[in-house]
Amino acid sequence: MGSPPPVRGEFPWWLAAAGLIAAALLWLMVTDETYARILATVSQGIGVTIFVTAAAFTLASALGLALAVCVLSRSVVARQAARFYIEIVRGVPILVLLFYIAFVGAPALVAGWNALAAPLGLGQVATRDLSLMWRAILALTIGYSAFIAEVFRAGIQSVDAGQIEASKALGLNGWHRFRLVVFPQAIRTILPPLGNDFIALIKDSALVSVLGVADITQLGKIYAAGSFRFFETYNVVAFLYLVMTVGLSLALRGLERRLRARREG
Template structure:
């Protein structure tokens, strides 16, 4: 009889297991499924519409430019950001604090306080011409010194004009400098996340300060901030659309040009928005995989 009641109890549904199943289902990536369905429906609409097909043909020419600008600018920003983070490390030297730490902090805070759009416009349209003017003066000075080894360089600098600096490189430099200020804070957080005891242990083994930073601190710091760096790369991909304001033929600029020429603003900007959506979702899933991989590695 006892066995009969036990079998009946086992056959009853377990409310706790059912609630756990419902909770897991509620946390499933339904949003991703909805976005995929939206993109599929949109692609089918594009395939049946001549206007959308023409808009896509125009916009896709800017995809490579957008990706190239983002990758190059972000690579430069990573190097500059790491350099700024290292320069802003605390020191017991008064001279270092006054002539290295303080200027680096001023640069970071100054750039972070300017909106990215304003900085792109300022750098590309205002700062570059001023820099060219300074180079012209330097070239003239080199020519006046009448040194044969410097004459060729001096003549080239003296003849330089702002239009000789490609717009795309102005935009890349502006994005890189702007993001370097933000990435420096990410790198600082990563460097601070490494336990001080590991640094002291490495120093006790006879490692130099540079060796400690290279072999002990940086590998762990970069691993800790890798997801944040991935999210910043996605953010730069989206903000690369700002380079269109200075004439770079990226996705946004291509969509603007097509819309202005055909007066199909709704269709053109639909294509632009979905193109960015697909790119960012792809990168977001890749960053998510990295986060799960790193999390599994920490647990192991």
């Protein structure tokens, strides 16, 4: 059985408890020398974590939208190719995809570029020129684009068919129908699950540490291995991720309430 839905107006005791724990950890980070040193070290990876997440999410959203359009197109080839991509990629764990792209896909991509560049007189590149961070971003892009494509597809299909027929009657072509009628209405349905995927991507960005990318998790792992302060280090690592994910989750709930109120109004 699932948990019962929250009662409207109910005090968020879970948030109060989380806030107390966060306040206690913040106090330790300010007053305890060990925690302060760990925070100073681990926080250097915040920028990398945010960049990897933002870059991968932006690219995955663009690719996911293109895939969703292909799935809904009239072309059988486009529909089947997009569906093949979505189903295959969704069946591969993100960690396996990271290793595959980093150590199989990246060398193949470089070899393909060099084969095309040689006849054109363009410069050759080496596999090491493609950094591990960008290999990780590419893997996360591929992995999440398949899930985001389904979000876009469901949102586009949620638009009332009468709206589309009306736009056809007005003489709008396919692109203008999508840009002016379909997408503005679909985005209200798309935004909440898209936000959930962004939060999930923040957490999955920790997987890039297996490639040695200096994100929050990797710096925490290195510090803990050298100092044997595993308890304190992973308290700080978990705290930083929770601040980002819980903060975004609360912002997303506020956005959902606004969208619901606007729809009901």
